[in-house]
Amino acid sequence: MKKKVLTVDDSRTIRNMLLVTLNNAGFETIQAEDGVEGLEVLEGCNPDVIVTDINMPRLDGFGFIEGVRRNEKYRAVPILVLTTESDAEKKNRARQAGATGWIVKPFDPAKLIDAIERVTA
Amino acid sequence: MDMNEIKEIFFQECEEQLAELESGLLKLNDGDRDPETVNAVFRAVHSIKGGAGAFGLDDLVSFAHVFETTLDCVRSNKLEPTQDVLKVMLKSADVLADLVAASRDGGSVDETRTRGLVKELEALAHGDVPSPASHEAPKPAAKAPAAAPKAESPKPTDDSGFQPIPFTFDDFGSDEPAIEGSTYDIMFKPRRELYSKGNEAALLLRDLSRIGEMSINCDATALPALDKMDPEGSYFGWTISIKTAKSEDDLRAVFEFAEWDCDLEVKPSEAESSDEELPMIPVPFDLSALDDAPAVDDKAEETLAAAVAAAETASNVAKAAGAAARAEKKETAAAAAAQNNAAAAAAAAGQTIRVDLDRVDRLINLVGELVINQAMLSQSVVENDATGTSAVNIGLEELQQLTREIQDSVMAIRAQPVKPVFQRMSRIVREVADMVGKSIRLVTEGENTEVDKTVIDKIAEPLTHMIRNAVDHGIETPEKREAAGKDPEGTIKLTAKHRSGRILIELADDGGGINRERVKQKAIDNDLIAPDANLSDEEIDNLIFAPGFSTADTISDISGRGVGMDVVKRSIQALGGRISISSRPGLGSTFTMSLPLTLAVLDGMVVTVAGQTLVVPLTAIVETLQPEASAIHSFGATQRLISIRNSFCPLVDVGRILNFRSTQANPVEGVALLVESEGGGQRALMVDAIQGQRQVVIKSLEANYTHVPGIAAATILGDGRVALILDVDAVVAASRGQSLKAEMSLAATG
Known part of the structure; x- marks a missing residue:
């Protein structure tokens, strides 16, 4: 069975890059444009892993991660933070919110797939 | 993709x-x-x-x-x-x-x-x-x-010292028989946070096993009895001995995501090689046993259910209902509003689609054909005298109504707010003001006014030019402004609004206004007007649009660039628009551009001129009248005026201007269309007869034939004939040219 990845990013460019990269690697991809939509889409899509941006309108990555971790059904899903943020404070906040791991943008496809493989069975 | x-x-x-x-x-x-x-x-x-x-x-x-x-x-x-x-x-x-x-x-x-x-x-x-x-x-x-x-720059490194190390599995699974390298001892004891953040010890151990040859020992001593166990607790620790060619850092990199949430020790092995193979101890954790265990509380059961993603537990019923509601939401936005305000906001924000412009244009073309077809159908019904049947009549009327609505809706698809163009202007104001050392504020209004995309695309260039002009020539230097008792910071106001089926764009500056003396002198020097011409202020102001006119004594790098306002005027006209200026000395100038909302259709009056059928854009016509012989007055050799309500208005014989005939028609036998030209001032266009009023689809002459002076475009009428659409401003300009200077021909203004 294909692994299902939920990607949450407000940038169309990044969403498309993720889509192409993940599809090429044989993943099924579901997309959301921000944290609010991410939490909506989460219900019913049952992803194996979530890849999310931090800086997003309406609900940012921190809020989204907290939302997932509060969700009884999906709180165990691994969440990778995909962001250009390289300062330690942001990463710390993401971890405290419950992020599983992170990928520093600009991501290269190998790095992304590798990170996903690392947190999924 | x-x-x-x-x-x-x-x-x-x-x-x-x-x-x-x-x-x-x-x-x-x-x-x-x-x-x-x-x-x-x-x-x-x-x-x-x-x-x-x-x-x-x-x-x-x-x-x-x-x-x-x-x-x-x-x-x-x-x-x-x-x-x-x-x-x-x-x-x-x-x-x-x-x-x-x-x-x-x-x-x-x-x-x-x-x-x-x-x-x-x-x-x-x-x-x-x-x-x-x-x-x-x-x-x-x-x-x-x-x-x-x-x-x-954000290279993959950061202040926290985290450095993602690219590692590949290239050498994993290759048939190298023995691993060269050293042995490390690893002590790994996850805390419960590691699991709650979605990390999994087994996966970390799996990744570790890919780096080298390892033996592993599980420490399960902390595991309590089942009834004392917290299902989300962490009870295991592992000691690992690994022989690898990779470095200690590579080993640590495996725990990159987990290192904050576990106790981890990685150190080179003291006993260089321990041959003792320790088998991985199976985790004594049986889910079915848990299910049966009476002491397990509800929360634990739920958690486990979540972990295995089983949807059938009671706690999930509510969520399933939520999911169903979500599916419904996709169908009706109204339901969403009732369901969840936040979700409704999301739906509203996301209700746009991106469509290839070609598809929209194709649709517009088809609708254009539909309009023509509908007109043809109406005409043939009239010709076959089937109009007596009321059912046919009603059907035709409804068809006409529908066609109109479809057309408006399709046009609305292409409509875009002028905002992006206005935004670009603020940059130009900034840059040019900086360059000439002026302080200028751009105020925009009505940026959400919508207009056809083509109009937006084409308006940017003339507007840029005018903004440059306003900054460079319109607004005075701060010193001059202060001397004149004005705010040293100049203001340029850019406004867009809809007015009677057109979009009106106004560009107003609070600068010095047009220096009429200088403009007039320049026009005389450039041979644009006769030295003794007697011009109204308005006419002088409009001279700046004349071809080859530039007031800047030295063409500046900013607004000059060799193009004048005549080019601006021509590009506005090419869009079916008009431009005019009004100026008050010392207080500033206002340019007003009136543009059609769409370039695809127009409401026109179909008229006959010297046996030809022409279409006059309805927006240009102020009124139509049948001239009385007593109202016509001759003026000079060729000019005639018509007196309308005690004021005189020049008569323009359209047939004569377009060279359809060589002699002047008798105004009493025709109809006069009173038009307002973009320079202000009215003209009475003489045509032979009015056939009717209808919506026509604009077909570009330039694209299919070549530009014809005095003609804006062509169209196809209901009976299949081609009719030319009159360029009212060009005709008026040609007639004004005659009155200003006899040899100024139509071709020069076209």
Whole structure:
């Protein structure tokens, strides 16, 4: 069975890059444009892993991660933070919110797939 | 989809982000302190940086990074967004736009300017408040300024010391029989947080096993009895001995995501090789046993159910209902509103689709054909005299109504707000004002006024030219303004509004106004008017649109560029628009452009002129009248005037102007169409007869044939005949040319 990845990013460019990269690697991809939509889409899509941006309108990555971790059904899903943020404070906040791991943008496809493989069975 | 397509999307998105950035900065400039505005500005730069990084656009990344860092200071309230700070930011936004353009189209940017701004931004980020003059002359870079942002650019490293180490599995699974290298002892004891963040010890151990040959020992001594066990607790620890060619750092990298949430020790093995193979101990954790265990509380059961993603537990019923509601929401937005306000907002925000412009244009073409077809059908019904049947009549009327509605709806698809064009203007004002040392504020109004996309695309250039003119010639220098008792900061106001089926764009400056003496003298010098011509103020003002007219004594680099207002006027006319100016000495000038909302159809009056059928745009016609012989007055050899309600208006014989006939028609036998030309002032156009009024689909003459002076375009009538659409302004201009200077021919104004 294909692994299902939920990607949450407000940038169309990044969403498309993720889509192409993940599809090429044989993943099924579901997309959301921000944290609010991410939490909506989460219900019913049952992803194996979530890849999310931090800086997003309406609900940012921190809020989204907290939302997932509060969700009884999906709180165990691994969440990778995909962001250009390289300062330690942001990463710390993401971890405290419950992020599983992170990928520093600009991501290269190998790095992304590798990170996903690392947190999924 | 391939990378090139994504890159295309990236550049599209950049345009949107740049617009967002600029409008946000301008809002801040106007005193908006909403944190969301700052956030949006930050996100715009951030997104551009993110995308640029993915495509390896290093120059763009470096600049965006510096810019972002400074914006972050504003976001975290470390830097007050004062006017001076925003001035630097607005200029940075311009440079960012240039860098995006350079990345897209090739070409280069002004590197000195970029470097200067990098320094200014960095200074801001370090808390140096700019002096108002600091940006005027960026000092030559003292020490390799380009290298500074580079060093800070977001390479995969950060201050926390985290360094992602690219590791591949290339050598994993290869048939190397023995692993060269050293042995390490690893002690790994996860805490419960490790699991709650979605990490999994088994996966970490799996990854570790891929690096080298290892033996593993599980310490399960902390595992309590089942009834005492917290299902989310962490009870196991592992000691691992691994023989690998990789370094200690590589081993630690495996635990990169987990190292905060576990006790981890990695050290070179003291007993260099331990041959003892310790089998992995199976985890004594049986889920079915748990299910049966009576002591397990509800929470535990639920958690486990979640872990195995079983949806059938009772607690999930509510969620399933939620999911069902969500599916329903997709069908009716109204239901969503009732369900969940936040979700409704999401639906409203997301209710747009991107459509290829070609498809819309094809639809518009088809609707155009439909309009023609409907007109033909009406006509043939009339010709076959089937109009007596009321059912046919009603059907025809309904068809007409529907066609009209379809047409309006299709046009609405192409309609776009003028906002992006207006936003571009603020940059031009900034740059030109900087260049000529003036202080000017651009005020825009009605930016959400919608107009056909083609009109928007084509309006940018003439508008840019006019803005440059207004900044360069319109607004006076601060000293002059102060001497005249005005605010040293000039104001240019750009307004868009809808008026009677057209869009009106006004460009008003509070500058010195038109110097009529000078304009008139220039026109005489340039042989545009006779030295003794007696012109009204309005007519003098409109001389600036005459071909080959330029008041700047030396053509400046800014507004000159060899093009004058005549070019502006011509491009506006090519869009079926009109432009006029009104000016008050000392108080400023206002340019008014009136443009059609769409270029595809127009309401026209179908008239006969010398046996030809012509269409006159309805928007140009003020009224129609049947002239009485007593109202016609001759004036000079060829001119005639018509007296309408005690004022005189020149008569223009359309047939004569278009060379359909060589003699003047008798006005009493025809119909006069009173038209208002863009220069103000009315003219009475003489035509032979009015056939009717109808909506016509515009077919470009330029695209199919060639430009014909006095003719704007062509159309196909209901009976299949081609009719020409009159260019009222060109005809009026030609007649005015005659009255001003006899030899000024139609061709010259066309």
